[in-house]
Structures are given as structure tokens and as C-alpha cells.
Amino acid sequence: MRKWTGGMLILALATVLFLSYNFIGKEPHKQTAYDFFHPSNTSLAMGSSSHAKSQQRIREKPHLIDVQGLDDLYLSLNMSEEESRSLLVWAQMRPLLSRSDALPDTVEGIKEAATAWKELLSVVSDTRNISDDDPGWKDCPHTVTSFNGNLSSNGNILHIPCGLIEDSSITVIGIPDAKQGSFQIQLQSSQVLGEAIPNVILNYAVHLPGDNVTDEPAVIQNTWSNDLGWGKEEICPDHRSNHSIKVDGFVKCNALVIRSSTEVNVNVSHPVNHQSTNNISVGSGHMSVNFPFVEGNAFTATLWAGVEGFHMTVNGRHETSFAYREKFEPWMVNDVKLEGGLQLMSALAKGLPYSGYLTSVLDIEHLKAPPVLKKRILMFIGVFSTGNNFERRMALRRSWMQYDAVRSGNVAVRFFIGLHKNLQVNLELWKEAQAFGDIQLMPFVDYYSLLSLKTISICIMGTKILSAKYVMKTDDDAFVRIDVIISNLKGMVPDGLLYGLISFESSPQRENDNKWYISSEEWAHDSYPPWAHGPGYIISRDIAKFIVQGHQQRDLQFFKLEDVAVGIWVEQFKKQGRKVQYISDEKFYNAGCETNYTLAHYQNPRMVLCLWETLQKEHEPNCCE
Incomplete structure (x- = not known):
């Protein structure tokens, strides 16, 4: 009888353990970093049954894949x-x-x-090409400049040898000619192999009213890439803006430029040969007051690179700001293209990244990394x-x-x-x-x-x-x-x-639109x-x-x-x-x-x-x- 009772007790305990294992839940294992980012969709009931059981989708552990160009980066080198x-x-x-x-x-x-x-x-x-004494190879310059008259049909290009950095600036002096249409300043990237035309880091398009005095002038800023086409355009003046969004502490549009209540319908396209045009249909209304670009009047416009974006000042007054967009950063700029209705007097890029110190440093041993x-x-x-x-x-x-x-x-x-x-x-x-x-x-x-x-x-x-x-x-x-x-x-x-x-x-x-969008x-x-x-x-x-x-x-x-x-x-x-x-x-x-x-x-x-x-x-x- 005692043996039978003991056997029943053991059987009952085994049954309880079996049911606990299958219906109550398995013993939790130590959570790894992989578990945190790749949770199972099977809920582990921990604690009170009143807690909701989370259902999360399964994610597989990452695997290794072939990436185009990776082998070229890891070729055996004779160094x-x-x-x-x-x-x-x-x-x-x-x-x-x-x-x-x-x-x-x-x-x-x-x-x-x-x-x-x-x-x-x-x-x-080729050790000859890397020689500092080679007259065919120049340091990255601090400034580049261009003096021209009317722009050609393909636009004048100011080459930026080594990109832009913070505080780099491009100053354009010219006279708008509305009879020739709008004009624009483009910051272009270098042309990648396989791409017909370079990406546009910033397209700064100035629309003048021309013969139709009811047209309202406007500045349209945007980006363009071979992969995505045109981005979201930003128009100034913009009376709908509450000026709460700032770039490096500057408002995106100067509030002093007053605009009528007439809405502007802008349709920016990307035509053949990358000569982009801005077809703007404007209803009746009066012209904006204090618009910085006026037909026949000379202007000095400086576009400069800040920490958070590009900024334009015209005749000494801040007019617009444009936040950097992902993959459209100042270091990528390779050329400045000016095209359209503009009589160009001069263009100057300064504050560029300068590398000449490499050949002029006298105390280089004092600046070298010490051995560890x-x-x-x-x-x-x-x-x-x-x-x-x-x-x-x-x-x-x-x-x-x-x-x-x-x-x-x-x-x-x-x-x-x-x-x-x-x-x-x-x-x-x-x-x-x-x-x-x-x-x-x-x-x-x-x-x-x-x-x-x-x-x-x-x-x-x-x-x-x-x-x-x-x-x-x-x-x-x-x-x-x-x-x-x-x-x-x-x-x-x-x-x-x-x-x-x-x-x-x-x-x-x-x-x-936020830089830190997640x-x-x-x-x-x-x-x-x-x-x-x-x-x-x-x-x-x-x-x-x-x-x-x-x-x-x-x-x-x-x-x-x-x-x-x-x-x-x-x-x-x-x-x-x-x-x-x-x-x-x-x-x-x-x-x-x-x-x-x-x-x-x-x-x-x-x-x-x-x-x-x-x-x-x-x-x-x-x-x-």
C-alpha cells in the first residue's frame, strides 16, 4: 500500500510537471542582444496572466551577401x-x-x-603623378573665380575642385534679364560612371514676372538625383510658413518679402540635357514687395554652406535657407552651373578646402602621430x-x-x-x-x-x-x-x-523631412x-x-x-x-x-x-x- 501510494504521488508530480511545461510556458532563457532585436512571435507568459501577451514578427538573423564592388576594395595590394x-x-x-x-x-x-x-x-x-613638384598636379585651391558676359545656352560652369566645406561660399554678381526667362544657380555633384548627368545638390531657381506684371516672383529650391528625380520643392516667399522651422538659426524664407494672397502653382520638370525649366502659372495679384532680384538691377548674391544647410544672402540681406538633405551634402559639390536669363558679371567661390599646407608645414615631425x-x-x-x-x-x-x-x-x-x-x-x-x-x-x-x-x-x-x-x-x-x-x-x-x-x-x-527621421x-x-x-x-x-x-x-x-x-x-x-x-x-x-x-x-x-x-x-x- 505504501509503495502504491508513493508510485501514485510520483506519477501525479510527473503529470503536473508535464502540464506546466506544455501549457504554462517553458523556462525562460537568458536574453541575448539578438533576442532583443529579433523577438519571437511566441509570447512568453511571464508573471501575472493579466499582462497582455505581445505578438512580434519573427526576424531572421542577418546573413552575408555579395555586394558589387566589395571585392575591388579588398584586392591584394603591393604596399x-x-x-x-x-x-x-x-x-x-x-x-x-x-x-x-x-x-x-x-x-x-x-x-x-x-x-x-x-x-x-x-x-x-605612378610616383610621378603624386610628386609635389609635378606642375601638372595642383593643390586643392582656396578660391576659384570666373568672369563672363551673357550665359551660354548650356550655362556657365565654375569648377569646384575639392568640394565645399562649412563656411565655403559662392558669390555671383549679375543682372537679371526676365525677357530670357528665369535663371538658376545649380550646385552639381561629380558625374558618376554610368550616369548621363550629375546629381543636383541644390537647384536655386529665380522666377521673374517678365512681361506679365501680374506674375509674382519666387525662388524655388530643390534637389535632383538620377535615382529619385526631383525632391520636394521649397518656395519663397511662402506666406503659409509660420517661420518656426529654422536652419542654423535662420528662417527658411525672409519674412520681409511680402507676397499677395494669390497661390502660385509651380510645376518643375526635368527636361532633356538637364536644362531644367520652371513652368509657373500665376493667377492675378500684385507683385511681391522687397523681392531681392529685379530685372535690370545688378545684385550680389552669396550662397554659403552652414552646419545644417545652404543660405543665400542678396545685397547683404539673408533671403533663404535650405536644409541639407540626405545624400545631398556640400562635400559632394563639384561644379556650379549658372543658366537662364542672367547677365553674369563675375562668380567667385572662396573658403574652399585648401590642401597646400602639406607642402608648407615645417614642423611636420612635431605633428605626426607618436608611436604607440x-x-x-x-x-x-x-x-x-x-x-x-x-x-x-x-x-x-x-x-x-x-x-x-x-x-x-x-x-x-x-x-x-x-x-x-x-x-x-x-x-x-x-x-x-x-x-x-x-x-x-x-x-x-x-x-x-x-x-x-x-x-x-x-x-x-x-x-x-x-x-x-x-x-x-x-x-x-x-x-x-x-x-x-x-x-x-x-x-x-x-x-x-x-x-x-x-x-x-x-x-x-x-x-x-527631419534630418534624424526614423x-x-x-x-x-x-x-x-x-x-x-x-x-x-x-x-x-x-x-x-x-x-x-x-x-x-x-x-x-x-x-x-x-x-x-x-x-x-x-x-x-x-x-x-x-x-x-x-x-x-x-x-x-x-x-x-x-x-x-x-x-x-x-x-x-x-x-x-x-x-x-x-x-x-x-x-x-x-x-x-
Whole structure:
């Protein structure tokens, strides 16, 4: 009887366990980063049954795919050890570039980079062409100019050899002729192999009323690409605007230009041979007051590149602003085309990226990256830069990269730069990399949407190529007080650290026109986890290693906003049961400079040098402007 009772008890317990396993739910496993981004659609009932069971679609783990041009970027090269120093991270990037869940524009960025890389190698292999004494090869100039009369039917072109940078400007002096129709100023990219015509980074079209005095004048701004055609046009004056949207602090349309209540129906087309016309049908009404362009009156118009967009001033007054659009950035500009009803008197482009310092630097040994002799360094700093930002990089070399911690090799600094679509820029960049030894080239074209690949590259450099206790990311327009950061780090636990200006509460931008637009497919949640603003932040070695391994094993998902991406990846690190310290420092100024700063952003080369000189003389962190 006792045996029978014991047997029944064992059978009952087994039945309970079986039912619990099949109907209540399986034992939860430890959640990986892959689980977070690729949840099963099977709900795991955890806790009270009153909680709603989430149903999420299944996503497969990314796989590797063939990408056109990738093989060309990884051909066996006959390079010396010194030449290959700028390709240390390049060699480890291939698995990231061939993932099936690649970032937007990865395929295009690789294809264009392959073309640029082959062109560069063909020139580099010919030592005659790369010689500084070769009269057939000129440095990227600081200014270019043109003097002409009436525009030809194909439009006058002002060649911009090495693209535009922040504060570059194009000044046009001319007299409008409405009888010949509207006129326009086009910023064109270089013409890619296989494309009949170049993309238009900005089309600035000026419509004059002509013989019909009831027509209202207008400025129409837009972009055009071979892939997408015309973008969304922006018209000024625009009485419907509330002027709340600003670009670099400027309104998109000058409110002083008054317009009648008559609506303008604009139909911009793209005709043959890329001579775009603007067919504007305007109802009755009176002409706008204070319109900057008047038939027969000479004007001086300056189009300049800001941080966030292009701005036009006419006769000294700001008239329009146009925010940069994705894949339409100033560094891509290769030509300025002027066409239509305009008597051109002169055109001048100045503030262009100048590379002449490479042949004029006398203290180059003092500016070269010092050798890294230690097995473990304190910090590795990766600096985001663009190919034609020669002056910015030189300003950093002459300022905060002269801190004792950097010159001693205890802190290493490297610039991370994607290839340019312009051969001359790439050649100057190659020469710069060989001269200073502080550049890491990236195997893709420098599109904004690919910045997260640079972040991963910085982590690779700081953990697999060098061995750093901390890894920092910053920008080439930021001034970093390395001495203060090192002092602050001494009081922090060196594990699970995210240190910078932390945003603890933020949400995805869902407006299509926003530079930081994120679709619900890219990020389904209503808010982001904590993240540090991009101008400068520091992560500990364990987090940097986690980021590298997670992407190489394809467990972490790409995200195109690089600073938010790091916050997302840190959240996955935390979900592995690891402790995370979010240390926010209000002295990491992400939009300028304030007294007693630790990091100051948006500093041009002159201001960077001024900040350094002020620190050396006054020993106080005072701003220059």
C-alpha cells in the first residue's frame, strides 16, 4: 500500500510537471542582444496572466551577401608596411559591409568607393603623378573665380575642385534679364560612371514676372538625383510658413518679402540635357514687395554652406535657407552651373578646402602621430572627419592633439574618413595619411547614413588593433580638454561606462523631412534608451568589445544615428546582466562653447587654435567667441 501510494504521488508530480511545461510556458532563457532585436512571435507568459501577451514578427538573423564592388576594395595590394598603416581597420570591415541588414546607402557607398579606390591606386602607383613638384598636379585651391558676359545656352560652369566645406561660399554678381526667362544657380555633384548627368545638390531657381506684371516672383529650391528625380520643392516667399522651422538659426524664407494672397502653382520638370525649366502659372495679384532680384538691377548674391544647410544672402540681406538633405551634402559639390536669363558679371567661390599646407608645414615631425609603444594605453580617441576637411584636421593637430598625454602615446588619436568621390581629394587625403600617420581610411563613401560604421570602426581600433582602457568618439569641429577628461575618469569605475552629455528621455523623429527621421520599421518603440550626444562621449573597454563582437557575430543590429545607436547597444549590454554607469557631464557642450567647458562643439579651425592658445596663456577654459 505504501509503495502504491508513493508510485501514485510520483506519477501525479510527473503529470503536473508535464502540464506546466506544455501549457504554462517553458523556462525562460537568458536574453541575448539578438533576442532583443529579433523577438519571437511566441509570447512568453511571464508573471501575472493579466499582462497582455505581445505578438512580434519573427526576424531572421542577418546573413552575408555579395555586394558589387566589395571585392575591388579588398584586392591584394603591393604596399609597404608604412603605407598600409592607414588601412588597419579597413582590413577588418568586410564582414560588416556584406551583411544582409546593411545600413541605408551601404550598397551605393561601396560601389562608388570601389570606383574611387581603383582610380586612387592607379595614381598612387605612378610616383610621378603624386610628386609635389609635378606642375601638372595642383593643390586643392582656396578660391576659384570666373568672369563672363551673357550665359551660354548650356550655362556657365565654375569648377569646384575639392568640394565645399562649412563656411565655403559662392558669390555671383549679375543682372537679371526676365525677357530670357528665369535663371538658376545649380550646385552639381561629380558625374558618376554610368550616369548621363550629375546629381543636383541644390537647384536655386529665380522666377521673374517678365512681361506679365501680374506674375509674382519666387525662388524655388530643390534637389535632383538620377535615382529619385526631383525632391520636394521649397518656395519663397511662402506666406503659409509660420517661420518656426529654422536652419542654423535662420528662417527658411525672409519674412520681409511680402507676397499677395494669390497661390502660385509651380510645376518643375526635368527636361532633356538637364536644362531644367520652371513652368509657373500665376493667377492675378500684385507683385511681391522687397523681392531681392529685379530685372535690370545688378545684385550680389552669396550662397554659403552652414552646419545644417545652404543660405543665400542678396545685397547683404539673408533671403533663404535650405536644409541639407540626405545624400545631398556640400562635400559632394563639384561644379556650379549658372543658366537662364542672367547677365553674369563675375562668380567667385572662396573658403574652399585648401590642401597646400602639406607642402608648407615645417614642423611636420612635431605633428605626426607618436608611436604607440605600450601594450595597454589609457584611451583611444576616434575623430569623425570628411575627406576635404584638411584645415580642421590640421587645427586639431596643432591644438588639443598636443596634450602631453597624446604626445607620450598614452592617449592615441586617429581620424576616421570615408573615401571621396573626387580623385583629387582622395589623393590629397592619401598624401596626408602618409605624412602624419593619424588617418584611418574607410572602405565606403562618406555618406551621413553610414556614420555608425565609423563608430564600430573606432571600437575595433580601440580594442583589437590597440588595447585601450577607454574609447572616445568625437568630431573634427570639437575642442576636447583631454586633461580634464583623464582627471574625471580617475574617479569612475572603469567598467560598463557611458560618459558624456546623456539624453535620458528622447523619442524618434517621425517627420519625413527631419534630418534624424526614423521609421517605425527602423525603431518601433516610442522612446530611445539613454544615449550620449555625438560631439563627444567615452565608453569603457568592455562595452567597446561588446559592440565589436556583437556586430561581427551579427547579433547587434545596425542603426543609422550613430550616437543613439551606441545607446541602443549599451542597452543590450545591460540586458546581458552587466551593470552600466550613465555619467552625464553638462560641460560637454554639443552646440557651441561656454566658459569652463570640457568639450566645445561647432568650433571652426580658427576658433580651435584660439581656444588652445587661450588655455596656454591664461590657463583658463574661456571661449573665444
